[in-house]
Amino acid sequence: MHLIIDGFGGDADMMWDTERLRSFLDEYPSNLGMTKITVPEVLEYHGPNPSDGGISGFVIIAESHISVHTFPHRDYVNIDVFSCKSFDHEQALADAQSLFNLTQVKSWLLDRGLEWQDADQGIVETSRQRTFLQAAASGSPVG
Numbered sequence: 001m002h003l004i005i006d007g008f009g010g011d012a013d014m015m016w017d018t019e020r021l022r023s024f025l026d027e028y029p030s031n032l033g034m035t036k037i038t039v040p041e042v043l044e045y046h047g048p049n050p051s052d053g054g055i056s057g058f059v060i061i062a063e064s065h066i067s068v069h070t071f072p073h074r075d076y077v078n079i080d081v082f083s084c085k086s087f088d089h090e091q092a093l094a095d096a097q098s099l100f101n102l103t104q105v106k107s108w109l110l111d112r113g114l115e116w117q118d119a120d121q122g123i124v125e126t127s128r129q130r131t132f133l134q135a136a137a138s139g140s141p142v143g
Helices: 011-015 018-031 089-100 121-138
Strands: 001-008 041-045 054-061 063-070 078-081 104-110
Touching: 001 089, 011 054, 011 063, 011 089, 018 041, 018 054, 018 063, 018 089, 078 089, 089 104
Parallel strands: none
Antiparallel strands: 001 078, 001 104, 041 054, 054 063, 063 078
16 A cells, blocks of 8 residues: 655644654654554755755654655655555554644555565566567557
8 A cells, every 4th residue: 555645734833843753753654554664764954945844753663654745834744654564554644643733634545565475486477578669569460
């Protein structure tokens, strides 16, 4: 699953709070039933355009990653919870809203997973697709 969140209208002080974000990223994977495999990294950014400034944080989990990017001057946050394991996406969305007191969110939930039963089938199907695309590009009959 891949939960993508765009959040708006939050608390700007919370969006600058590196310790708050670090603590969230440190504790949150276990709340989702996931396994943290790195220490969270949180960085503050101040660029030539002040509206680009904010903090970014991420934690690598065994199942993939969680990342957060804040833009306090724009009242905007984007958050990704990317996992090969299912999780309670509605609770994750509510938790993200609460983290920054967001007044509005847009979210997308994408299924993530392997299309094939095993690596051997994946290799066979990928080879077939490559052969098909090469034939189509060269103008050769396909089929």
